[in-house]
Amino acid sequence: MGTTATTSAVLARRRSYHVGNVRSQLSSAASALLESEGASALSLRAIARRTGVALGTVYYHYADKHALLAGLAAEGFRDLEQALRAATDARSGRSGIRVAGMAYLSFVNARPALYGLMYEMRDVGRREEVEEAENAAFSELVRAVSQDFDSAADPEVIRQVAQAIWACARGIAALALARGGPGRLDAETVRDAVSGLETLVARP
Numbered sequence: 001m002g003t004t005a006t007t008s009a010v011l012a013r014r015r016s017y018h019v020g021n022v023r024s025q026l027s028s029a030a031s032a033l034l035e036s037e038g039a040s041a042l043s044l045r046a047i048a049r050r051t052g053v054a055l056g057t058v059y060y061h062y063a064d065k066h067a068l069l070a071g072l073a074a075e076g077f078r079d080l081e082q083a084l085r086a087a088t089d090a091r092s093g094r095s096g097i098r099v100a101g102m103a104y105l106s107f108v109n110a111r112p113a114l115y116g117l118m119y120e121m122r123d124v125g126r127r128e129e130v131e132e133a134e135n136a137a138f139s140e141l142v143r144a145v146s147q148d149f150d151s152a153a154d155p156e157v158i159r160q161v162a163q164a165i166w167a168c169a170r171g172i173a174a175l176a177l178a179r180g181g182p183g184r185l186d187a188e189t190v191r192d193a194v195s196g197l198e199t200l201v202a203r204p
Contacts (some may be wrong), residue, residue, distance in 0.1 A: 023061045026051060030072055035113045039120075044068060070130055073121035076114045077133035083107050084140035088147065096147030100140070101169060101194050108173040109185040115173065141166055168197055 029051045033041055043065055048055040062068040087103035088096055108115045121130045142162040149158055172193040173185070180186035 022053065022057065026053065026058060026061055027071060027075055030068060031075075031111075031114060034072065034117065035111060038113060039069070039117055042068065069117060070121050070127040072114065073118045073127070074129045074133040076111070076118040077122075077130065077137045079111075080104065080107050080118075081133070081137035081140050084137060084144060088140065088144040091144075091147065095198060096144035097165060098194060098198055100144035101165065101197065104141075104169045105173060105176070105185060105190050105194070108177070112177060112183045112185075119170070138162065138166055165197065168193075172197075 026047055030042060030047050033046060033050060044058045044062060045055060047053075047068070048058045051058075062071060083103045083106070084100050087099045091099040118130070118134075121127060122134055142159055145162040145165060146153070146155075146158050172190060175193070176185040176189040177183075179189050
């Protein structure tokens with residue numbers, strides 16, 4: 001491809017990115033790069049090259065790489081929140097714990113690099129936007145867990161059960177990823193852990 005054609009392609013991409021929500025499209029490009037090449041490949045300059053957006057525009061939306069990573073982590077938690085909400089709404093009488101737990105693990109299986117970044121930024125980055133997004137996702141798990149209790153149940157007990165499930169889900173995800181190989185959950189680990197968790201919760 002000649003220089004003129006290359007320049008035209010970049011300009012075309014740049015125009016398309018300025019038509020819609022630029023930050024959202026930058027985030028989508030960053031997320032794709034994260035999953036395909038890992039966090040080490042992420043930089044504001046790399047996102048600018050991938051999208052054809054001017055580097056100055058990228059800096060307008062993300063002050064530095066840390067801000068980019070935090071933004072991706074927060075959006076990851078928001079996507080997890082939506083996945084938990086959809087699973088709970090569609091549970092059709094099934095256990096709220098099971099459908100939410102499987103939705104959580106399906107999210108990890110589909111986006112393992114993003115999931116790792118989410119908790120790296122949550123545990124190490126300590127960004128307020130990331131913590132708020134995680135809290136919102138956790139609230140959806142609380143709602144899912146509440147479906148397995150009667151209406152007279154103590155809300156604090158439900159929250160504590162949800163907190164235990166949340167912690168267990170992180171552990172299951174870590175173990176299943178370790179056993180399943182790069183970017184893949186081990187299905188047998190997931191199945192056994194979820195069934196065992198349900199049994200424990202159901203015990204008097």
